[in-house]
Amino acid sequence: MxxxxxxxxxxxxxxxxxxxxxxxxxxxxxxxxxxxxxxxxxxxxxxxxxxxxxxxxxxxxxxxxxxxxxxxxxxxxxxxSPGLDRTLRNDREFAWFRGREVEVTTYRPVEGRRHFLGRLEGLEDGAVVVTDAEGSHRIPRDAVAKARLHVRI
CATH class of the missing domain: 3.30.300.70 (RimP-like superfamily, N-terminal)
Incomplete structure (x- = not known):
């Protein structure tokens, strides 16, 4: 199995x-x-x-x-427990940690960049939505190399 x-x-x-x-x-x-x-x-x-x-x-x-x-x-x-800087692995985690600050790295450029740091808005139509000072970003789920909770020290 x-x-x-x-x-x-x-x-x-x-x-x-x-x-x-x-x-x-x-x-x-x-x-x-x-x-x-x-x-x-x-x-x-x-x-x-x-x-x-x-x-x-x-x-x-x-x-x-x-x-x-x-x-x-x-x-x-x-x-x-998930820990402070948990790597998000599944859709349930993207929903659960909505509102938390996340750091997302992509396999390929999205909107001209490969690194996003901002508030996780959740998943919408197969995209991770992150909001930062520049606005809202829709990152295709298949482009996400790593997404983890971000902790400021």
């Missing part, structure tokens, strides 16, 4: 569990590193999530994962 199918199966059981705990499941990643398989679940809630909430969710998730086809029986499960 492909990693994507395993991630989708985990998401199907983990998202309702997260919701019941007042959390939002933002991302699921299943990948092999060396000889071990890792399952990483990123959860959040308005105001942020604590380490204790991540640990409690991980404990609740363990028995539910036993029924997921294709999941390695010795998988290492990691539940974490």
């Amino acid at each position: 492909s990693n994507r199918k395993v991630e989708a199966a985990v998401e199907a059981v983990a998202a309702p569990l997260a919701e019941a705990r007042g959390l939002v499941l933002l991302d699921v990643e299943y990948q092999r590193e060396g000889r071990r398989w890792f399952l990483r679940c990123v959860v959040d809630r308005p105001g942020g999530v604590t380490m204790d909430e991540c640990a409690a969710f991980s404990e609740a998730l363990d028995p539910v994962l036993e029924g997921v086809a294709g999941l390695d029986e010795d998988v290492v499960v990691e539940v974490m």
Whole structure:
């Protein structure tokens, strides 16, 4: 079974569990590193999530994962918060972090540039919308090389 199918199966059981705990499941990643398989679940809630909430969710998730086809029986499960400078990987994250400052780098020039720093307005018709001092920019999703939360220090 492909990693994507395993991630989708985990998401199907983990998202309702997260919701019941007042959390939002933002991302699921299943990948092999060396000889071990890792399952990483990123959860959040308005105001942020604590380490204790991540640990409690991980404990609740363990028995539910036993029924997921294709999941390695010795998988290492990691539940974490998105972090301050999270790289946005999926549409759910682009929606969840709407209103936050982001840094977007593109594969090719968009509007004559390859770097955008501004407020994330979300996704609209397959484009990441970012607003900065120069206005609103529609960056085609397939042109985005990397998008991450930006933290000013």
